[in-house]
Amino acid sequence: MMSDENGLSHRFEINGHDFSNAGRISTNIKAILQEIGIHSSIVVRTAIASYEAEMNVVMYAHRAVLTLNITPEKLHLKLEDEGPGIENIDLAMKEGFSTATDEMREMGFGAGMGLPNIKKNADKFEISSIPGKGTSIDITICLDKTEKK
Amino acid sequence: MKLKEIIEKLQLKVLMDQDKLDMEVTGGYTSDMLSDAIANSKEGNLWITLQTHQNIIAVAKLKDLSGIIIVNNREPDEDTLQKAKEENVPLLGSEETAYEVSGKLYELISS
Ligand SMILES: Nc1ncnc2c1ncn2[C@@H]1O[C@H](COP(=O)(O)OP(=O)(O)OP(=O)(O)O)[C@@H](O)[C@H]1O
Ligand SMILES: [Mg+2]
Numbered sequence: 001m002m003s004d005e006n007g008l009s010h011r012f013e014i015n016g017h018d019f020s021n022a023g024r025i026s027t028n029i030k031a032i033l034q035e036i037g038i039h040s041s042i043v044v045r046t047a048i049a050s051y052e053a054e055m056n057v058v059m060y061a062h063r064a065v066l067t068l069n070i071t072p073e074k075l076h077l078k079l080e081d082e083g084p085g086i087e088n089i090d091l092a093m094k095e096g097f098s099t100a101t102d103e104m105r106e107m108g109f110g111a112g113m114g115l116p117n118i119k120k121n122a123d124k125f126e127i128s129s130i131p132g133k134g135t136s137i138d139i140t141i142c143l144d145k146t147e148k149k
Numbered sequence: 150m151k152l153k154e155i156i157e158k159l160q161l162k163v164l165m166d167q168d169k170l171d172m173e174v175t176g177g178y179t180s181d182m183l184s185d186a187i188a189n190s191k192e193g194n195l196w197i198t199l200q201t202h203q204n205i206i207a208v209a210k211l212k213d214l215s216g217i218i219i220v221n222n223r224e225p226d227e228d229t230l231q232k233a234k235e236e237n238v239p240l241l242g243s244e245e246t247a248y249e250v251s252g253k254l255y256e257l258i259s260s
Contacts, residue, residue: 020203
């Protein structure tokens with residue numbers, strides 16, 4: 001954990017294809033937020049967003065760094081992965097679009113709801129990608145109101 | 150209604166016991182897709198699913214669900230049991246289908 005004038009910062013590493021630890025980082029983030037007394041509706045929204053971002057790394061990328069930054073005004077999740085990237089972001093953002101394998105679908109992944117879920121739960125959401133290199137996601141959740149803007 | 154009453158009335162098998170059987174169940178959510186369950190289930194819900202692998206535990210934990218009912222007499226994987234224990238998520242089993250379990254749970258909770 002690091003601390004500076006911009007608030008508290010936590011850094012996590014996610015490994016691609018590691019289904020046995022999948023969800024651990026989001027569970028960790030949820031516990032951190034609960035411990036500092038963040039409103040439960042915001043904790044749930046952040047947990048959903050980080051879970052979906054984490055699962056996408058596990059399913060599609062090689063590895064990623066996720067940073068959680070907490071200021072009095074907002075929570076900021078920044079994810080940068082190394083992986084195949086996303087060719088067509090508009091398509092990837094469509095609910096129902098998925099390139100999950102049959103094996104992943106059998107496990108209940110691949111509804112094509114992950115990225116739309118992140119967007120729904122964020123006050124601000126940005127995604128960019130370089131095919132062949134990786135994907136970056138920025139999620140901001142405001143703390144000044146419990147309802148989504 | 151408390152989880153232990155539901156276990157009794159629906160004749161569920163307790164696959165992984167927790168000290169949470171006094172917990173209040175707020176309703177249920179039936180789905181086999183994890184992104185759907187995490188998006189649409191509500192705190193205190195029982196999640197009815199045929200998924201048996203360990204990733205279901207994180208979903209229940211993140212959404213503060215009251216437990217998971219695995220239907221069709223399917224057996225959870227060994228790591229699922231282990232993870233349920235670690236994360237304190239009640240894991241239940243039913244011989245019935247998701248349709249039957251959902252219908253009965255709905256009746257019980259709304260009556
Ligand atoms: N980090 C990533 N790297 C490469 N491709 C990605 C990444 N995240 C998402 N994608 C692509 O975008 C598609 C849509 O992602 P989304 O999370 O919405 O759905 P999904 O992961 O396929 O299914 P679900 O999240 O419902 O289990 C994926 O199928 C994949 O092709
Ligand atoms: Mg996804």
